[in-house]
Amino acid sequence: MRRHHHHPVPLRLNAIRRDVHALAADFPSLLAQPWGLEPAAQHTFALADQQADHDRAIRLQHWQATTGEDFTRLCQWVRATVPSHSPHRPDADEWTAPLHPQAQAEHAATTWGDLWAPANLPQPEGFAQIRALIGLTAEFPLPSITGAAIFARFKATAKKSTGLDGWGASAFLAAGQAACDRLADLWAACLQHEAMPQIWKHIRVCLLPKPDGGLRPISIASAAYRTCMTCLLRSCRAWFLSWADRELIGGIPGRHTGQAHDALFSALTVSRQRQVAFVGAKQDVRKCFDSVVWDLAFQTWEWLGAPAKLVALLRCFYSDQKRWLAVRGHFARECIVPTRGILQGCPASVGLLNGLMLLWTRHLHAAVPSVSRSIYLDDRVMFAVGRTAAADVYAALRAAAIADRAICLTVHPDKLACWATRAPARHILAADPELCGPLVTSFRLLGVTYRLASGSGVVDSARLDKVVTDRCRRIAIAARALSARRRLLMSLVLSLVSWLGPWTVVPHQTANGWARSIEAAVGRIVSARSRFLLWSTWARSRLHPKFALAFAAVSHELRRVGGPSPPPDSVTACPALEASLAVFAWSILPGGTWRTPFGHFAPGFVTRTVLLHVAEDSWLRLLWAADPKTIGPLQADEHFALAFHRAVAVVYGAFLVATDGSALQAPAAKDLTWYQHAGWGIATSSDLGFFGVVPGLDRSAAAAERHALLTLACAANILETPVCVLTGNSALVTSFVSERLPADLEAYWALVRRWLPSGSSLHWVPAHGRHVGWASQLPLVSTLEARALNARADLSACAATEPLKPTFAADQRACKAAADWAELSVMRQSRLTHDWHETVAEQAKALGRLRDL
Incomplete structure (x- = not known):
């Protein structure tokens, strides 16, 4: 061998x-x-x-x-997560998951196929008995939708993804409303015949990476189907509201997560006041949308009185459906034909799930009416207060398990939790951890972390601090204009924390840290500044975290008590209301009237915009009083006059300058191209300017304008000072604001944009008195001032070439003399050789005729 x-x-x-x-x-x-x-x-x-x-x-x-200044793309870049540490790179034998997108798509198709198309569907246990709790309801009339409604919906969703049919919202918008009218006719035919185009049943499922690893499926149906179904369901809003119990808060018009938090915090407050047990439990349904058995949801809708044609069309949509999984453009070879699982990309999915959750909450109410419930789609919470609260909650959990078996849903065992504020109640729940979950003293529900010991919500500072800091840093890098930075901060930073205001207590140190990050993002703040001027002019009041948190709490309370009917007695004000009112020096009188430094108002009779202005002025009054640079608190009849300061922050936040270019050139005399001269000029005031001669080959006036801007950008970069530039060259402004760099000047514009500090801007001013009707659009810079500054820049540019005028004039004269001499010489030569030229020509013609013979 x-x-x-x-x-x-x-x-x-x-x-x-x-x-x-x-x-x-x-x-x-x-x-x-x-x-x-x-x-x-x-x-x-x-x-x-x-x-x-x-x-x-x-x-x-x-x-x-x-x-450039594309707000959508800036938001995407600011929101992008940056890894805090280098990724782990295992050896070749450590890999357990496929690496190539095609292999990932094939692997995911197997995984999700087992979930969406199991060999045996789970069988409901007692569904008919639970369904009987709602009774049979009269059928809601089927509404019709118009092409105008479809067209308006396409306009609202123009940037949404396109399905596998290739017809996105932009395609329908380009085709016009006439195409939407035909689509409305097609939708009416689909409802009438309970059928639809087969391509609508082909679903693209994009697998996107999750922050904690793995892939999340995002289902994208045809845009035509999504839009028509959305318009139809919006017309059925009255039907949804007719059966949706108040415990259902997810996806129901006019309801929000704040109602669940209000109910929980109110119960916690009552238990602390009465010194009785507050007991509760929370559940999360495992793979909720993906586990729904369609037939059960459709039966529930039929019993609730849904239009029969609508239910039939939904049955058609889900029957023989084909789901194509894709990872970064690579599709699995085989589609999945599901037997269960509703699409989160289907407009009817939330309503179908709420129908099943209605059965769940009705069953719990029939079994244990003393237990309160709140359901936000797949998140549930049940709680009670009193001596029998623990036994009641335990009975509710047992009833919930029965209801889940009836609607074929499963609770996620790792997301169970229960709590009790008294030891005897904890003993009851601890006896059955499999049903009740672990006992906790703090839990997270719908984004809010509850702390039972203090009776309030807490902020996850460790997570939010990093996100706020990173986003502020990126906004400072990305946004050039002050207005853009403010808008990005409101959309991407304040929105992260402000909604927590009604229910959480943010530590003073944490809020100040967020405020410092926002200050740095707004712009370069000098030392020894006035906090009042900073937050009244540059950053604005609504960008301060303390203001945003307090105003969110105030707005929530005004929304709660400002409705057409008074709120239920069992629900009290949010925990942070008292502290938030103190932030603005507001108070609530015994009769429910609100008192502010500027007058009184009743909830429900003042718009939020007006209240925001009142809150800003109220907050600034306190800043004014605390600022050591002021004379103390203002009197009731004294008010701020900040229009000038705010305009200055926009305009003079960048140093105001004007640039211009001038050239000594003779366009008709091409021989003088290399003898002409150009000068650049920069004016910083009506009597101060800087100038110089343009080097290089290009000595045109346009080159002088560009050289002036480059020189200014270099100086601004050294001084770290943004500039507001006025120029008479409109092409310069167009290139500056364009998303794409001019092909032949890419290096120049890349250098200018890199050198100009954040907050710099470029504006066109017509030169030499042209465009008489032009008016300045800059605050605090009048039309006359802008034209005067531009004229001063023109004088500076002309001053650069003034010493060269005699030389250039001499060159022009020499060039003209040479041209005159050449003209005279050629003419004299032509006259002297004319007769000889004619004789030679005649002889050539004679020789040509002889050759022809």
Whole structure:
């Protein structure tokens, strides 16, 4: 027997040599490395780092060139998560999941196929008995939808993803309302015949990475189906409200998560006041949407009185449906034909799930009416207060298990939790951990963390601090204009924390840390500043975290008590209301009237916009009184006059300058191209300007304008001062604000944009008195002032070329003399040789005739 010996090291070296020769065209230094030794590996790592830096710079230049001031793209970039540590790179034998997108799609198709199309569907236990709790309801009349409603919906969803049919909202908008009228006719036919185009039943399922690992499926149906179904369901709003119990708060018009928090905190407050037990439990349904059995949801809708044609069309949509899984553009080879699981991308999904949850809450109410409930789609909470609260909640959990078996849903065991504020109650719940879950003293529900010991909500500072800091830092980098930075801060930073205001207590140190991050994002703040001027002019009151949190609490309370009917007695004000009123020096009188420094008002009779202005002025009054640079509190009849300061923050936040260019040129005399001169000028006031001569080949007036801007950008970068530039060159302004860099001046504009500090801007001013009707759009800069500053820049540019005028005039005269001499010489030569030329021509013609003979 011959023994075969394997030589892995030589084979590996041969493979390395092949790779080296393949890479040598781009990295010739690899050929000279001693492969197999450590120096070669170190050199390879160094080249990889250099290439990574180069690629990073290219990506940054591309981003700066394409993003510009596009708010949507800026939001995407600011929201993008940045890994806090380098990813783990396991050895080859440690990989347990596929790496290629195609392999990931195939692997996901198997995983999700087992969930959506199990071999045996779960069978309901007692569904008919639970369904009987709602009784049979009269059928709601089927509404009709119009092409105008469809067209309006397409306009509202123009940027939504497109299904596999390729017809997105933008395509229908381009086709016009006439196409939407035909689509409305097609939808009416679908309802009438209980059928639909087969392509509508092909669903694209995009698998997107989750922050904690794994892939999340996002189902995208046809835009035509989504839009028509949405319009139809909106017309059925009265039907939804007719059966949706008050415990259902998810996806129901006019309801929100705040109602669940109000009920929970009110019960917790009552238990603390009466010194009785507060007992509760929370549940999360495992794979809720993906586990719904369609037939049960459709039966529930039929019993609730849904239009029969609507239910039939939904049955058609889900029957023989095909779901195509995709990862980064790679589709699985085989589609999944599901037997259960409703699409979150289907407009009817939330209503179908709420129908099943209605059965769940009705069953619990029939079994244990003393237990309160709140259901937000797949998140549930049940709670009670009193001596029998623990026994009641335990009975409710047992009833919930029965209801779940009836509607074929399963509770996630890792997301169960229960609590009790008294030891005897905890003993009852602890006896059955499988049903009740672990006992906790703090729990998280719908984004709010509850702390039972203090009776309030707490903020996850460890998580929010990093997100707020990162987003503020990115906003400072990305947004050039002050208005854009304010808008991004409101949308991406304040929205993260302000909604927590009614129910949480944010530590003073945490709120101040967020405020410092926002200050840095707004702009370069000088030392020894006035907090009053900072938050009244630059950052604005509504950007301060304390203001945003307090106003959210106040707004929530006004919404709660300002409805057409008074709120239920069992629900009290949010925990943070008292502290939030103190932030504005407001109070609530015994009769329910609200008192502010500017007068009284009744909830429900003042718009939120007016209240926001009142809150801002109230908050600024307190800042004014606390500022050591002021004379103390204002009197009741004294008010701020901040219009000038706010306008100055917008305009003079950037140093106001004007640029211009001038050229000594003779366009008709092409021979003088290399003798002409151009001068650039920069004016910072009506009597102060800077100027110089433009170097290089291009000595046109346009080149002078560009050189002035480049010089200004360099100076602004050194001084770290944003500039507000006035120029008479409209093409310069267009190139500055354009998302794409001019092809032949990419390097120039990339340098200008890199040098100009954040907050700089460029504005056009017509030069030399042209465009008489033009008016300045800049606050505090009148039309006359703008024209005067531009004229001063023009004088500066002309001053640069003034010493060169005699030389250029002499060059012009010399050029003209040479041209005159050449003209005279050619004319004299033509006259002297005319007769000879004619004789030669005649002889040539005669010779030609002889050849023809």
